[in-house]
Amino acid sequence: MALQAKGQGRSQERFPEPGHDHGPCLAHCVARAEAAFEARGLSLTPLRRQVLLEIASTHAAIGAYEVLERLAGKHGRRLAPISVYRALDSLVDVGLVHRLESRNAFFACHRQHVSHDDQRAALVCKHCATVVEVPAGDVVAGLWKLAGKAGFLPGRIMIEVTGTCERCRGEAQ
């Protein structure tokens, strides 16, 4: 929890500064990844680690083929799309990465969802693609209620808000 104390606290619920020190964000992600895979009897293999590092290298959502390109740029070797998708799937399964449905893209989860109640809404800047997840427990509770009235049993709840972050709003003027 030392990492959280050093600035990973509430800060994740606001849009990150472009020039912020991203090292801790990344380190935190990878540390969680080791544990998360281990907890399921799986492992954070080199491929998965590489994919995670690409995704987590930014607070923006990026596409699977973008990940593929970046990896191809770093190592000479070019992976098959399916390899990237398999790595992404495993990362999504263990909750380290989320899929942004409205963009067919992926972004790193910078704070573990600690319980079933700890649900999030994604705020997505349409200019810089930065994604911030905000706790949305009350909102989700409201949705369960609405669903109930319709005789509907919710499984997954997807909340994506596209708009403009503070920074991009400032720059537009």
Next chain:
Amino acid sequence: MALQAKGQGRSQERFPEPGHDHGPCLAHCVARAEAAFEARGLSLTPLRRQVLLEIASTHAAIGAYEVLERLAGKHGRRLAPISVYRALDSLVDVGLVHRLESRNAFFACHRQHVSHDDQRAALVCKHCATVVEVPAGDVVAGLWKLAGKAGFLPGRIMIEVTGTCERCRGEAQ
């Protein structure tokens, strides 16, 4: 409003009976479409009407290529994908059809969103693909609040709840 009085009222906020009389649903949609396009100085062309009819022929969400297939089956002629997408785009623009991001599919809006406040959440049955929109004003208000705290200015808010409808739950047992 006669159509609404004849059963288009609250019923749309529950899952439709499979055997329900779909004629009014369809008629209502097309009637609204005429008006909606007209109001923008555009028109509900034959192509758009056909696409709308396919989408609105069911309460399920269907893909663009599925629309294409169905039209190809009815008329001998096979449209280019772009033609279907263009028609869909125009229908989405005027609000007669919504896009289901979590499935890359489209569904007809069976009740006009009357104001900016009249926002909806989509309940999507994962078994039968039926989509019901429920008013979600309070939930959306909550999201605006969360966004505000993050310095974020919302544009489009997407709420999609996948799960199981009453009917499919019954059948599973």
Next chain:
DNA sequence: CGTGGTAATGTTATGTTATATCATCTATTT
């Protein structure tokens, strides 16, 4: 040992969803 199981990745091919670009036609406006 070796055999069988699971996890992970490789290899090849294909399927699905969506858009770019330029051409054509029609109706309306000037």
Next chain:
DNA sequence: AAATAGATGATATAACATAACATTACCACG
């Protein structure tokens, strides 16, 4: 008639995603 906007056609390609089968590595069990 020329200019403009709306709509569609035609051709090609981009972007996103998975199917199916082969291979490798490791580990548990008799």
